[in-house]
Amino acid sequence: xxQLPGLxxxxxxxYEDPARSHTFIVFxxxxxxxxxxxxxxxxxxxxxxxxxxxxxLDIVAVKATT
Numbered sequence: 001x002x003q004l005p006g007l008x009x010x011x012x013x014x015y016e017d018p019a020r021s022h023t024f025i026v027f028x029x030x031x032x033x034x035x036x037x038x039x040x041x042x043x044x045x046x047x048x049x050x051x052x053x054x055x056x057l058d059i060v061a062v063k064a065t066t
Contacts, residue, residue: 006032
C-alpha cells in the first residue's frame with residue numbers, strides 16, 4: 001500500500017463483527033483515488049478467493065481534519 005501513487009494516509013479499523021472491517025485510504029489527488037478504486041473493483045475474483053468481500057467502495061472528498 002505504501003507504494004501507491006498519491007497515497008497520503010491509510011487507516012484500517014476493527015469492527016464489532018470480526019468478519020468485517022472499515023478501511024479509509026486518503027489520496028492527494030482524485031485521479032489516484034479513482035485508479036485505486038478501479039483496481040480494487042477489478043480484482044474481485046482474487047478477493048473472493050482470499051475470503052474478502054468488498055461491500056462498498058466510495059470516493060469522497062475530505063472536507064476538514066483536526
